Amino acid sequence: MTDHYATLGVARNATQDEIKRAFRRLASQHHPDKGGDTKKFQEIQAAYDTLGDEAKRQTYDNPAPQFPGFNGGGVHVNIHDIFGQMFGGQSPFGQQPRRNHVRMSLWITLLDVARGGKRPVALGTQAGTSTVEIEIPMGINDGDNVQYTGLAPGGQDLVIQFRIQPHANFQRQGLNLATTHKVSIWTLILGGETEVQTVEGNRLVVKVAPHTQPGTTLRLRSQGLGDQSGQKGDLMVQIQTEIPKTIAPEIITAIQNHA
Numbered sequence: 235m236t237d238h239y240a241t242l243g244v245a246r247n248a249t250q251d252e253i254k255r256a257f258r259r260l261a262s263q264h265h266p267d268k269g270g271d272t273k274k275f276q277e278i279q280a281a282y283d284t285l286g287d288e289a290k291r292q293t294y295d296n297p298a299p300q301f302p303g304f305n306g307g308g309v310h311v312n313i314h315d316i317f318g319q320m321f322g323g324q325s326p327f328g329q330q331p332r333r334n335h336v337r338m339s340l341w342i343t344l345l346d347v348a349r350g351g352k353r354p355v356a357l358g359t360q361a362g363t364s365t366v367e368i369e370i371p372m373g374i375n376d377g378d379n380v381q382y383t384g385l386a387p388g389g390q391d392l393v394i395q396f397r398i399q400p401h402a403n404f405q406r407q408g409l410n411l412a413t414t415h416k417v418s419i420w421t422l423i424l425g426g427e428t429e430v431q432t433v434e435g436n437r438l439v440v441k442v443a444p445h446t447q448p449g450t451t452l453r454l455r456s457q458g459l460g461d462q463s464g465q466k467g468d469l470m471v472q473i474q475t476e477i478p479k480t481i482a483p484e485i486i487t488a489i490q491n492h493a
Contacts, residue, residue, distance in 0.1 A: 238281035238294065246295070250286070257282040267402035276341055279397070336386035337393045344401040346370055348433050348459050355394070359387045368394065373409060373461030404433050409467025411458045419475045422446045430471055432457050440471070448475050 239246050242256040260278045264270035284290045340355065350372030354365050366385050374380070376398040386392040398406075405412045417428045425444035429437050440452060451472045458467025 236277075236281075238284050241277050241281040242285065244285075248285075250288070253282065253285050257286065261400070265402065266399065272341075275399070276397075279399075334388075335381070335391040335393050337395070339395045339397055341397045341399055342370060342374075343399050344404060344406065344433055347372070347374055347398060347406075350374075350462075355392075357387060357392070366392070368392070370396070371462055373459050373465075374398075401433070406459070407467075407470075409459045409461060409465060410470060411467065412470040412472070414472045414474050416474045416476060417442060419477060422448065422473070422475055430454070430469075432469060433459075442473065446473060448473065 239248070242253060242260065244252055244256050248256075257278065261275065261282075262268070264275045264278060266272045266275055284294050336357065338355075338357070340353075342353075346353070347370075350370050352367050353370055355368050356363050356365050364387060366382075368380075368382055368385070371378075371380060374396050377395065379393055379395050382392040382394070384391060403413055411433055413430075415428065415430050417426075420426075421428060421442050423445065425442055425446070427439050427441055430440050431437050438454060438457065440454065442452075449472060451470050454469040454471060456466040457469035460466045
Protein backbone atom coordinates (compact mmCIF):
# COMPACT_ATOMS: atom_id res chain seq x y z
CA MET A 235 0.00 0.00 0.00
CA THR A 236 1.25 3.48 -0.87
CA ASP A 237 2.66 5.38 2.12
CA HIS A 238 0.80 8.71 1.90
CA TYR A 239 2.72 10.06 4.90
CA ALA A 240 6.03 9.49 3.11
CA THR A 241 4.64 11.09 -0.05
CA LEU A 242 3.88 14.30 1.87
CA GLY A 243 7.01 14.01 4.02
CA VAL A 244 5.15 14.18 7.34
CA ALA A 245 5.07 12.00 10.44
CA ARG A 246 2.16 9.62 11.06
CA ASN A 247 1.12 11.75 14.05
CA ALA A 248 1.22 14.99 12.04
CA THR A 249 -1.56 17.50 12.67
CA GLN A 250 -4.03 18.50 9.95
CA ASP A 251 -2.32 21.91 9.71
CA GLU A 252 1.06 20.24 9.18
CA ILE A 253 -0.42 18.00 6.48
CA LYS A 254 -2.03 20.99 4.76
CA ARG A 255 1.19 23.02 4.81
CA ALA A 256 3.17 20.09 3.41
CA PHE A 257 0.62 19.59 0.63
CA ARG A 258 0.62 23.26 -0.38
CA ARG A 259 4.41 23.36 -0.49
CA LEU A 260 4.73 20.18 -2.56
CA ALA A 261 1.78 20.98 -4.84
CA SER A 262 3.29 24.35 -5.67
CA GLN A 263 6.69 22.76 -6.29
CA HIS A 264 5.42 19.94 -8.54
CA HIS A 265 2.41 21.54 -10.26
CA PRO A 266 2.42 20.56 -13.99
CA ASP A 267 1.62 24.15 -15.01
CA LYS A 268 4.91 25.18 -13.38
CA GLY A 269 6.96 22.48 -15.10
CA GLY A 270 6.46 19.81 -12.46
CA ASP A 271 5.98 16.08 -13.02
CA THR A 272 2.30 15.20 -13.52
CA LYS A 273 2.60 11.73 -11.97
CA LYS A 274 4.35 13.09 -8.88
CA PHE A 275 1.71 15.81 -8.56
CA GLN A 276 -1.08 13.23 -8.76
CA GLU A 277 0.57 11.18 -6.01
CA ILE A 278 0.76 14.28 -3.81
CA GLN A 279 -2.89 15.11 -4.53
CA ALA A 280 -4.01 11.54 -3.77
CA ALA A 281 -2.06 11.54 -0.49
CA TYR A 282 -3.66 14.80 0.61
CA ASP A 283 -7.13 13.65 -0.43
CA THR A 284 -6.74 10.79 2.04
CA LEU A 285 -4.81 12.36 4.90
CA GLY A 286 -6.49 15.77 4.66
CA ASP A 287 -9.87 14.19 5.42
CA GLU A 288 -10.22 13.00 9.03
CA ALA A 289 -12.58 10.12 8.18
CA LYS A 290 -10.50 8.89 5.24
CA ARG A 291 -7.32 9.20 7.30
CA GLN A 292 -8.79 7.08 10.09
CA THR A 293 -9.78 4.40 7.59
CA TYR A 294 -6.32 4.54 6.02
CA ASP A 295 -4.60 4.24 9.41
CA ASN A 296 -6.88 1.35 10.43
CA PRO A 297 -7.54 -0.73 7.31
CA ALA A 298 -10.15 -3.47 7.39
CA PRO A 299 -8.62 -6.96 7.64
CA GLN A 300 -8.27 -8.93 4.40
CA PHE A 301 -9.02 -12.64 4.07
CA PRO A 302 -6.67 -14.26 1.54
CA GLY A 303 -8.17 -17.34 -0.01
CA PHE A 304 -11.66 -15.86 0.12
CA ASN A 305 -11.36 -12.60 -1.70
CA GLY A 306 -8.09 -13.07 -3.55
CA GLY A 307 -6.00 -10.76 -1.39
CA GLY A 308 -8.31 -7.75 -1.32
CA VAL A 309 -10.05 -8.02 -4.69
CA HIS A 310 -13.78 -7.30 -4.37
CA VAL A 311 -15.94 -10.40 -4.46
CA ASN A 312 -19.69 -10.29 -4.82
CA ILE A 313 -21.34 -13.02 -2.68
CA HIS A 314 -24.08 -13.34 -5.31
CA ASP A 315 -21.42 -14.05 -7.95
CA ILE A 316 -19.98 -16.85 -5.80
CA PHE A 317 -23.34 -18.58 -5.29
CA GLY A 318 -24.25 -17.87 -8.90
CA GLN A 319 -21.29 -19.96 -10.00
CA MET A 320 -22.19 -22.72 -7.50
CA PHE A 321 -25.86 -22.89 -8.51
CA GLY A 322 -25.61 -22.53 -12.26
CA GLY A 323 -26.01 -18.78 -12.44
CA GLN A 324 -28.91 -18.53 -9.94
CA SER A 325 -28.55 -16.82 -6.60
CA PRO A 326 -30.08 -18.64 -3.59
CA PHE A 327 -31.04 -15.23 -2.23
CA GLY A 328 -33.66 -14.75 -4.95
CA GLN A 329 -31.70 -11.94 -6.60
CA GLN A 330 -29.91 -11.74 -9.90
CA PRO A 331 -26.13 -11.42 -9.50
CA ARG A 332 -24.81 -7.94 -10.08
CA ARG A 333 -22.66 -7.23 -13.11
CA ASN A 334 -18.94 -7.36 -12.56
CA HIS A 335 -17.20 -4.06 -12.96
CA VAL A 336 -13.72 -2.60 -13.24
CA ARG A 337 -12.87 0.54 -11.27
CA MET A 338 -10.22 3.13 -12.03
CA SER A 339 -9.37 6.78 -11.37
CA LEU A 340 -8.77 9.24 -14.20
CA TRP A 341 -7.15 12.64 -13.82
CA ILE A 342 -8.50 15.32 -16.11
CA THR A 343 -7.99 19.06 -16.47
CA LEU A 344 -10.38 21.93 -15.87
CA LEU A 345 -10.45 22.39 -19.65
CA ASP A 346 -11.74 18.80 -19.96
CA VAL A 347 -14.49 19.71 -17.49
CA ALA A 348 -15.40 22.78 -19.55
CA ARG A 349 -15.48 20.98 -22.90
CA GLY A 350 -16.43 17.40 -22.03
CA GLY A 351 -16.10 15.08 -25.02
CA LYS A 352 -14.47 11.80 -25.88
CA ARG A 353 -11.21 10.50 -24.41
CA PRO A 354 -9.28 7.26 -25.05
CA VAL A 355 -8.50 5.30 -21.87
CA ALA A 356 -5.98 2.46 -21.58
CA LEU A 357 -7.07 -0.60 -19.58
CA GLY A 358 -4.65 -3.30 -18.45
CA THR A 359 -5.71 -6.88 -19.10
CA GLN A 360 -4.09 -10.29 -18.82
CA ALA A 361 -3.56 -10.19 -22.57
CA GLY A 362 -1.93 -6.77 -22.44
CA THR A 363 -3.39 -3.29 -22.75
CA SER A 364 -6.62 -2.39 -24.50
CA THR A 365 -7.88 1.08 -25.29
CA VAL A 366 -11.51 2.14 -25.00
CA GLU A 367 -13.17 5.47 -25.70
CA ILE A 368 -15.20 7.17 -22.99
CA GLU A 369 -17.32 10.29 -22.90
CA ILE A 370 -16.35 12.85 -20.23
CA PRO A 371 -19.55 14.51 -18.95
CA MET A 372 -19.39 18.28 -19.25
CA GLY A 373 -19.28 19.95 -15.82
CA ILE A 374 -18.20 16.78 -13.98
CA ASN A 375 -17.20 17.32 -10.33
CA ASP A 376 -14.01 16.15 -8.66
CA GLY A 377 -14.59 12.70 -7.16
CA ASP A 378 -17.68 11.89 -9.24
CA ASN A 379 -18.06 8.28 -10.40
CA VAL A 380 -19.39 7.47 -13.87
CA GLN A 381 -20.37 3.95 -14.96
CA TYR A 382 -19.83 2.90 -18.59
CA THR A 383 -21.86 -0.24 -19.24
CA GLY A 384 -20.04 -3.15 -20.90
CA LEU A 385 -16.99 -1.09 -21.80
CA ALA A 386 -14.39 -3.00 -19.75
CA PRO A 387 -12.75 -6.25 -20.97
CA GLY A 388 -15.09 -9.25 -21.05
CA GLY A 389 -18.17 -7.06 -21.21
CA GLN A 390 -17.76 -5.82 -17.65
CA ASP A 391 -18.87 -2.36 -16.64
CA LEU A 392 -16.19 0.30 -16.33
CA VAL A 393 -16.55 2.66 -13.35
CA ILE A 394 -14.34 5.74 -13.48
CA GLN A 395 -13.78 8.15 -10.62
CA PHE A 396 -12.84 11.50 -12.11
CA ARG A 397 -10.18 13.59 -10.42
CA ILE A 398 -9.62 17.17 -11.53
CA GLN A 399 -6.19 18.76 -11.50
CA PRO A 400 -6.04 22.21 -9.87
CA HIS A 401 -5.66 25.04 -12.38
CA ALA A 402 -2.97 27.68 -11.99
CA ASN A 403 -5.26 30.60 -12.90
CA PHE A 404 -8.85 29.53 -12.21
CA GLN A 405 -10.58 28.34 -9.04
CA ARG A 406 -13.82 26.42 -9.37
CA GLN A 407 -16.96 27.32 -7.40
CA GLY A 408 -19.61 24.93 -8.69
CA LEU A 409 -20.18 26.02 -12.29
CA ASN A 410 -18.65 29.42 -11.58
CA LEU A 411 -14.96 30.13 -12.08
CA ALA A 412 -12.92 32.74 -10.23
CA THR A 413 -9.71 34.38 -11.42
CA THR A 414 -7.63 37.52 -10.91
CA HIS A 415 -6.71 40.03 -13.60
CA LYS A 416 -4.21 42.91 -13.46
CA VAL A 417 -4.82 46.29 -15.06
CA SER A 418 -2.86 49.52 -14.84
CA ILE A 419 -3.64 51.95 -12.06
CA TRP A 420 -4.52 54.50 -14.72
CA THR A 421 -7.24 52.20 -16.04
CA LEU A 422 -8.72 52.01 -12.56
CA ILE A 423 -8.67 55.77 -12.23
CA LEU A 424 -9.76 56.80 -15.71
CA GLY A 425 -11.67 53.72 -16.81
CA GLY A 426 -11.03 51.78 -20.00
CA GLU A 427 -11.03 48.35 -21.56
CA THR A 428 -8.99 45.25 -20.79
CA GLU A 429 -8.81 41.76 -22.30
CA VAL A 430 -9.70 38.77 -20.09
CA GLN A 431 -9.04 35.16 -21.10
CA THR A 432 -11.52 32.38 -20.28
CA VAL A 433 -10.59 28.83 -19.26
CA GLU A 434 -11.19 27.72 -22.87
CA GLY A 435 -8.78 30.36 -24.19
CA ASN A 436 -11.35 32.83 -25.53
CA ARG A 437 -10.43 36.49 -25.11
CA LEU A 438 -13.14 38.87 -23.92
CA VAL A 439 -12.98 42.66 -23.97
CA VAL A 440 -14.17 43.94 -20.59
CA LYS A 441 -14.98 47.52 -19.66
CA VAL A 442 -13.56 48.90 -16.42
CA ALA A 443 -15.50 51.85 -15.01
CA PRO A 444 -13.66 55.00 -13.85
CA HIS A 445 -12.72 55.08 -10.14
CA THR A 446 -12.81 51.27 -9.85
CA GLN A 447 -11.23 50.13 -6.58
CA PRO A 448 -8.54 47.41 -6.50
CA GLY A 449 -10.11 44.11 -5.45
CA THR A 450 -13.40 44.83 -7.25
CA THR A 451 -14.93 41.65 -8.73
CA LEU A 452 -16.53 41.78 -12.17
CA ARG A 453 -19.09 39.08 -13.07
CA LEU A 454 -18.96 37.89 -16.67
CA ARG A 455 -22.26 36.12 -17.22
CA SER A 456 -22.28 32.61 -18.75
CA GLN A 457 -18.48 32.54 -19.13
CA GLY A 458 -17.90 29.81 -16.53
CA LEU A 459 -18.46 26.07 -16.81
CA GLY A 460 -21.45 24.38 -18.42
CA ASP A 461 -23.10 21.07 -17.55
CA GLN A 462 -25.12 18.36 -19.26
CA SER A 463 -28.41 20.14 -18.56
CA GLY A 464 -27.34 23.26 -20.42
CA GLN A 465 -26.76 25.40 -17.33
CA LYS A 466 -23.84 27.82 -17.54
CA GLY A 467 -21.87 29.38 -14.72
CA ASP A 468 -20.25 32.81 -14.56
CA LEU A 469 -16.64 33.98 -14.60
CA MET A 470 -15.77 36.08 -11.54
CA VAL A 471 -12.83 38.39 -12.29
CA GLN A 472 -11.15 40.14 -9.37
CA ILE A 473 -9.39 43.28 -10.59
CA GLN A 474 -5.88 43.87 -9.28
CA THR A 475 -3.27 46.50 -10.06
CA GLU A 476 0.31 47.47 -9.39
CA ILE A 477 2.13 50.76 -9.08
CA PRO A 478 4.31 51.49 -12.15
CA LYS A 479 8.05 51.44 -11.44
CA THR A 480 8.54 54.69 -13.36
CA ILE A 481 6.10 57.60 -13.30
CA ALA A 482 6.57 60.86 -15.18
CA PRO A 483 7.58 63.73 -12.84
CA GLU A 484 4.70 65.92 -14.01
CA ILE A 485 2.21 63.20 -13.00
CA ILE A 486 3.78 62.96 -9.55
CA THR A 487 3.61 66.76 -9.23
CA ALA A 488 -0.05 66.78 -10.24
CA ILE A 489 -0.84 64.06 -7.69
CA GLN A 490 1.00 65.97 -4.95
CA ASN A 491 -0.95 69.12 -5.79
CA HIS A 492 -4.26 67.28 -5.43
CA ALA A 493 -3.36 65.18 -2.38
